[in-house]
Amino acid sequence: MSAARWLRRALVMALLLTAVPARADAVDDAFAEGNAAADQAHWSAAVEAYERAGALLAQPSSLLSYNLGTAYAQLGDLGHATFHLRQALDFRGSPTTEVAEAARSNLGIVRRRAELAAATTSALIDRPQTWWDLVVETLRAPGVGWLALVCGIVAVGLFGVERLRSAAGARPTRWATSAFWLLAATWALAGGLHALSLRADRTAPRAVAVPAATEARDRPGMHGTSTWSVAGGAQVRIVDRTPGWVLVRLAGGIEGWLPESAVADLSRPFGQAQGR
Amino acid sequence: MRRPHRRAFLLGAGALALGFPRRVLASELTAELRVSSTSLKVGDEIDFELEVTRAGGGSVPDPELPSGLAEGFEITSRFASGSGFAFSMGGGGRSRTSHSSMGLTAVALKGGTYKLSFTVDDAGTKVTSNVVEVVVAAQAPASTEPAVAAIGKPTEARGDVFVWCASNKSKAYIGEQLEYRLDVYERSLLSSVTLRTPPNFADFYTYDLPEGEAVVEEVAGVPYRVRPGMRRALFPQKAGILVVGAPEITIGRRRRDRGAAVAIEVQPLPAKGQPPGFSPNNVGSFTVTAKIDRDTVEVGQPFTWTVEISGEGNVALLDPGPWPDIPGVRRYDPKIDSQMKSETKVTGRRTYSFLIIPEAPGALKLPAIALNYFDPEAERYAVARGEALVVEVRGTAVVPDEAALPDRAPGDASDATDLGLRPILAASTLPREPPPKPVLTPSRWGWSMVALPTLAATIWGGGALWRKFGPDDLARRRAAQRRRRRERLDAAREAVDSGEGFHVALANLLHDLAVGRVGDQGMGLPRPELMRMLASKGTPTIELRKLEDLLERCDAARFAAQRGTVDERRDMLDDALSLVERSSLGREPNDRGES
Numbered sequence: 001m002s003a004a005r006w007l008r009r010a011l012v013m014a015l016l017l018t019a020v021p022a023r024a025d026a027v028d029d030a031f032a033e034g035n036a037a038a039d040q041a042h043w044s045a046a047v048e049a050y051e052r053a054g055a056l057l058a059q060p061s062s063l064l065s066y067n068l069g070t071a072y073a074q075l076g077d078l079g080h081a082t083f084h085l086r087q088a089l090d091f092r093g094s095p096t097t098e099v100a101e102a103a104r105s106n107l108g109i110v111r112r113r114a115e116l117a118a119a120t121t122s123a124l125i126d127r128p129q130t131w132w133d134l135v136v137e138t139l140r141a142p143g144v145g146w147l148a149l150v151c152g153i154v155a156v157g158l159f160g161v162e163r164l165r166s167a168a169g170a171r172p173t174r175w176a177t178s179a180f181w182l183l184a185a186t187w188a189l190a191g192g193l194h195a196l197s198l199r200a201d202r203t204a205p206r207a208v209a210v211p212a213a214t215e216a217r218d219r220p221g222m223h224g225t226s227t228w229s230v231a232g233g234a235q236v237r238i239v240d241r242t243p244g245w246v247l248v249r250l251a252g253g254i255e256g257w258l259p260e261s262a263v264a265d266l267s268r269p270f271g272q273a274q275g276r
Numbered sequence: 277m278r279r280p281h282r283r284a285f286l287l288g289a290g291a292l293a294l295g296f297p298r299r300v301l302a303s304e305l306t307a308e309l310r311v312s313s314t315s316l317k318v319g320d321e322i323d324f325e326l327e328v329t330r331a332g333g334g335s336v337p338d339p340e341l342p343s344g345l346a347e348g349f350e351i352t353s354r355f356a357s358g359s360g361f362a363f364s365m366g367g368g369g370r371s372r373t374s375h376s377s378m379g380l381t382a383v384a385l386k387g388g389t390y391k392l393s394f395t396v397d398d399a400g401t402k403v404t405s406n407v408v409e410v411v412v413a414a415q416a417p418a419s420t421e422p423a424v425a426a427i428g429k430p431t432e433a434r435g436d437v438f439v440w441c442a443s444n445k446s447k448a449y450i451g452e453q454l455e456y457r458l459d460v461y462e463r464s465l466l467s468s469v470t471l472r473t474p475p476n477f478a479d480f481y482t483y484d485l486p487e488g489e490a491v492v493e494e495v496a497g498v499p500y501r502v503r504p505g506m507r508r509a510l511f512p513q514k515a516g517i518l519v520v521g522a523p524e525i526t527i528g529r530r531r532r533d534r535g536a537a538v539a540i541e542v543q544p545l546p547a548k549g550q551p552p553g554f555s556p557n558n559v560g561s562f563t564v565t566a567k568i569d570r571d572t573v574e575v576g577q578p579f580t581w582t583v584e585i586s587g588e589g590n591v592a593l594l595d596p597g598p599w600p601d602i603p604g605v606r607r608y609d610p611k612i613d614s615q616m617k618s619e620t621k622v623t624g625r626r627t628y629s630f631l632i633i634p635e636a637p638g639a640l641k642l643p644a645i646a647l648n649y650f651d652p653e654a655e656r657y658a659v660a661r662g663e664a665l666v667v668e669v670r671g672t673a674v675v676p677d678e679a680a681l682p683d684r685a686p687g688d689a690s691d692a693t694d695l696g697l698r699p700i701l702a703a704s705t706l707p708r709e710p711p712p713k714p715v716l717t718p719s720r721w722g723w724s725m726v727a728l729p730t731l732a733a734t735i736w737g738g739g740a741l742w743r744k745f746g747p748d749d750l751a752r753r754r755a756a757q758r759r760r761r762r763e764r765l766d767a768a769r770e771a772v773d774s775g776e777g778f779h780v781a782l783a784n785l786l787h788d789l790a791v792g793r794v795g796d797q798g799m800g801l802p803r804p805e806l807m808r809m810l811a812s813k814g815t816p817t818i819e820l821r822k823l824e825d826l827l828e829r830c831d832a833a834r835f836a837a838q839r840g841t842v843d844e845r846r847d848m849l850d851d852a853l854s855l856v857e858r859s860s861l862g863r864e865p866n867d868r869g870e871s
Contacts, residue, residue, distance in 0.1 A: 028705045035702040046700075059710060067700040074697065094707060102698040109696055119631055120608040142714060145721045152728040159732050163739045191725050198718050 027056045031064065038071055046071040062093030066103045073106060078114045079210030079232030083264040085110060086208065086235075090266075114233035123213040123231035126251040140197040148191035155183035204237040205267040207248065209258070216256025220245035227256050236263065304331040305398050307405035309342060316384055317413040321531070322349070324380040326405070328396050329373055336376040339405075342394040348412060349382035349390075350530055383530045387414030430461065433498040437462040439525045439535040441475065443510070447541045450512055451559030452652040453589060453621060455485065458506035458523055458535065461495065468528050471505060475535075476521025481511040481590060483622045509622040511559075511590045512542040549657045551648040553597065558649040560589020564662035566645060575637055575671035581630040583610075583645050583662060591624030592616055600643045604636040604669075634669040641666055757792055761785060761856065768852070772845050782852055783830035786823060789861050803827065810861075819859045826851055 034049030050068040057064065069084030088095060088103040095103070111128070118125040138144065158180045162172050212232045217224030220242045230236065230250070239255065240247035246263055249255045305328065312323035326339040345351070393407045430440045437460065444455040456477075460469050485507035493502050505525075512518055522537040545556055562585055569580045585594055592614045599610075610628035617623050634640050644664040651658050747755070764785040771778035791798045794809045801809065803824075810820055826848060833840060840848075856862040 031706050032704070035700060038700045039702070053706065057706060057708075059708075061706055063701055063703060064706055070697055070700050094709060099701060102701065106697050116608075116631075120611065122611045122613075142716055145716055149716070149721065149724055149728075152725065156728050156732045156735070160735045163735055167739060167742065187725075187728065195722070195725070198721075202718070 027053050030056060031067075034067060034071070038067065041074075043071045043074040047075065060087070060090060060093035062088045062090070062095035062099045062103070065090075065093055066095075066099050066106075069103070069110075070106055073110050073113075077210075077212075077232070078110055078117065079208060079212065080264075081110045082107065082114065082233035082235075083208040083210060083266070086266055110233060114231055117212065118231035118234070121213055121229070121231065123229040123234075124250055124254065125231040125234040126236065136197060139193045140201065144190050144194045145198075148187050148194055151183045152187035152191065155180055155187055158183065200237075201267065204239045204249065205265055207236055207238050207246075207263040207265045209234045209236060209248075209262060210264050211262050214258050214262040216248070216258055218256065220247075220257045224257060228254060230256070230258065238263065238265065305329070305336070305396070305403050306331075307339065307394065307396050307403050309392060309394055309405045309408050311392070311408050311410060314409060315411045315413070318384050318387055320412075321381055321383055321528075322410065324382065324392075325377065326380070326394055327375060327377040328403075329375040331373050334374055336374045337396045337398055338376055339378050339394050339396050341380075342392040342405075344390050344392050345382065347390070348384060348386050348388055350385055351380050351382045353381045354379060383528070384412040385530065387412045429493065430495050433495045433500070434461075436464060437469065437527050437533065439505070439523060439533050441520070441523060441535040441538055443520070443538050443540055445540070447543065448512055449543050449559060449650065449652045449655075450515055450545055450556045451590065451650070452512065453560065454480075454510040454512070454540065455621075456482075456506070456508040456510050456520060456538065457504070460503040460505050460525060461493075461500040462503060463498070463500055468526075469503070470526050471523060472526040472532065473522075473524040475506070475523040475538075476519075477508065477510065478521075479513055479518040480520070481513055481593065483509040483616065483618050485509050485618050485620070485622070509618065510540075511557075511593075512540065515542050515544040518542050545650050546655070550650075551657065554648055554650075554657075555595035555597075557590055557593035557595055558647065559652055560587055560591075560649060561651055561653070562587030562589065562591070562594070562647055562649050562660045564645055564647050564660045566642070566662040566665055568642070568665055568667055570667075572668045572670065573634060575634055575669055578631050578633045579667065581632050581642055581665070583628045583630075584625060585628075585647055585660070586623070586625040587660075588621055588623050589649075590622065591626045594626055594647070596628065596645070596647055599630075600645075602632070602640075602642065604634060604638075604640060606633040606635060607631070634667070637669045637671050639666050640669050757788070761788060764788065765853070765856070768849055772849060773842055775840075775842075775845060778845055778849075779830040779833035782848060783827060783834065786827055786830070786852060786855070789856060790823065793861050815860055819855065819861055822851060822859075823855060823861065826855070 030049050030053035034046045034053060037043070037045035037049055047068065050064060050071060054061070054064055054068065065084045065088035069081045069086075069088060072078075072084060073081035075081075085103050085107040087093065089100055089107075115125055115128070117123075158176060162176055162180070166172060209230045209232055213229050214232075215226040216228050216230055218227050219225075230248070234250065236248035236250055238246045239249050241260075244260050245257050246260050247255060247257050248263060308327050308329070310325040310327070313320075316322055324342065324345075326342070328336050328339050330336045341351075388411075390410045390412065391407050392410060393405045395402050395404045397403075428442060430438075440459045440461055442457055444457075445452075448454050456475070458471075458475065462469065487504040487507050490501055490503045493500055506523075510520075518540050520538040520540070522535050524532055524534045526532050545554070545559070565584045565586075567582050567584075569582075573579050583596075585591065585596065599607075608631045610630045613627045613629070615625050615627075642665040645662045647660045649658055649660060650656075764781050767781040768778055768785065771781060790806050790810060793815065794806065794813055798806055798809055807820060807824060810823075811817070829840075829848060
């Protein structure tokens with residue numbers, strides 16, 4: 001093979017290899033632009049640059065969500081700050097320990113400010129997180145699903161072995177019976193609770209109210225009677241949808257219709273949530 | 277009477293009965309129209325009675341609707357319709373009349389003079405009733421000029437139903453509470469009275485009041501049932517002659533009645549003694565109270581200071597004026613709550629809840645809140661004053677936590693440190709790894725969780741089926757026996773050439789054959805006993821001898837080292853095979869132990 005032919009192939013490979021980083025550079029440029037604006041406390045410019053980086057990246061990034069949420073917090077936009085800081089904690093964005101700790105810390109500060117703002121504007125906000133919320137959050141984790149599944153598989157295996165032994169004339173051992181029931185109970189309990197939490201996420205996804213205060217109405221449309229008002233940063237669940245409007249429920253059970261643009265769906269990936 | 281004659285007689289009698297009266301009475305049909313009133317006005321009801329009579333009896337045609345009725349009336353109901361006949365004897369003769377009648381109720385729609393009559397068709401001949409002249413007076417158009425404020429009760433009876441509107445005062449101050457009432461006076465129970473045009477309260481702030489129950493009143497000596505249609509509390513919003521628009525009711529389907537507009541002279545609040553910046557909504561009678569949710573707090577710990585204004589008047593629009601400055605605290609805009617109560621008058625309560633965060637220790641004095649208002653009954657300005665409160669603040673003065681301020685200015689370079697927020701994380705690049713795809717998606721997890729009990733059920737069901745339809749103990753024992761014989765036979769075959777172990781395997785096979793024939797009771801018996809038991813089980817003698825001979829030859833080979841030749845061993849094997857395959861010893865016993 002001639003040297004010219006090798007040279008042509010090398011050039012083609014170089015072009016192919018440099019094609020992907022070209023888009024990545026645009027993301028990094030926007031990210032760096034946001035960082036530079038944030039350094040100079042130009043938070044509006046930082047938010048704009050981070051939003052641009054997110055649109056170019058088109059995949060979850062906990063680091064980007066954290067910086068964006070922090071910039072919104074600096075601007076006093078507690079709804080967007082809460083939404084992005086919560087997204088920074090989502091495992092789909094691959095949060096590092098450093099990002100997760102910083103996001104939790106900032107989320108706590110934003111939450112206190114949102115509660116205070118709600119207290120002074122008569123708007124409603126979801127109740128503060130309790131140990132029960134932690135339990136519910138834990139039940140939603142994939143680990144609980146794995147635990148239930150493995151327990152179920154082992155229990156069924158043990159059951160099959162015991163049946164074979166029984167067919168061969170052997171009597172069931174006490175430890176095998178106890179282990180089977182323990183595994184079956186774990187399968188049923190952990191699996192049932194995990195299924196409930198998955199169902200809740202599927203039928204009533206979690207969302208965050210983004211404007212400082214939004215009037216909730218008794219029916220979809222601006223002609224509906226305003227019944228209460230939800231504070232920015234309040235976590236709600238979307239229980240129904242009509243074009244342009246969503247029926248949300250606060251943790252206490254109170255429900256009302258909000259414009260779709262007033263809530264950001266936490267289950268949707270970055271760039272597809274409403275209310276941005 | 278014979279049958280053909282009887283039939284002819286009946287037909288003739290029927291023809292006479294049907295034909296004779298018609299021929300005689302055809303010229304004696306009369307029609308008459310009667311009305312309940314010949315003079316009425318638009319909207320009034322009128323009853324028509326149409327009657328057709330035939331003297332001498334006979335069929336009577338139904339009357340048709342009067343001509344001209346549709347031009348100025350609308351029929352609302354038919355109240356009577358029927359037919360019949362009367363028969364009388366006396367005075368040397370007899371008379372018989374038939375009649376048909378119809379009753380109508382109609383409402384006059386437009387004025388004019390109507391000449392009404394109706395016709396009936398009597399076998400092609402038109403018979404016309406008498407002509408009745410009904411005069412309908414056109415209703416005078418409603419006056420657009422507002423009436424003078426009506427106060428109290430009506431003094432003049434107006435027909436069987438009318439609407440009456442009034443206010444409790446004809447003169448009032450701006451913001452003063454008035455009562456407006458709309459009643460329907462009716463002499464009969466007319467359930468279909470509806471408010472067609474409600475009164476217009478354009479210049480008033482209004483609240484609904486309880487309407488109350490229907491009562492019976494006399495108007496100019498005429499008893500009426502008074503049905504309350506509307507009660508409103510009115511708060512005039514500007515000075516001048518303010519008019520509540522005239523309402524209109526619909527009675528039945530077409531009839532209407534219009535009430536009077538109510539004019540109220542509204543005066544401005546007196547300038548004398550008016551506090552500066554006074555709000556015209558602060559009219560009524562009010563009291564102010566104040567309270568705190570705790571007496572002792574720490575520095576930086578928030579508490580709630582609640583100021584409540586209650587009383588008679590439009591409390592929802594009250595203007596408490598500027599709130600006093602309280603040094604040494606951070607105070608946020610109040611959370612406001614209004615609760616109105618409508619009974620005979622409108623009262624209410626308006627609550628202002630302040631979130632206050634003390635910033636310095638000591639006795640924190642919350643000043644008394646004063647509310648200026650105008651009392652329209654006393655026609656003077658007054659002041660309602662709450663009580664001053666003291667809160668004990670403990671701890672040491674601290675620098676205010678700016679992080680808690682919801683309205684801080686954005687864009688400040690020192691924000692990050694002031695708010696306590698962690699700084700942004702400035703990495704040079706953003707991680708680009710696509711998010712890991714979870715192996716256990718909710719869908720997969722759900723199907724796996726459902727599959728597990730299905731698998732367990734399948735295992736359990738399979739076991740149950742195996743127990744029900746699988747082999748029993750006897751079959752398993754036979755199978756084991758067959759397997760054992762086959763193994764021993766194979767061992768004997770393999771040892772035919774060498775002779776090593778041949779006789780042992782063959783003896784075991786034959787002994788097993790014998791024990792298998794007699795059952796478990798033959799196990800462990802010496803050979804003579806075993807042979808006797810085989811004989812008692814019906815084993816042919818020739819097979820017994822053959823078995824005994826083979827066993828003895830095996831014993832001789834095993835214990836006397838007489839292995840014999842290969843041919844001899846092959847013969848022994850053939851003999852054993854014939855016992856196993858063709859003798860009764862080789863047959864398997866049934867469940868009862870029979871071969």
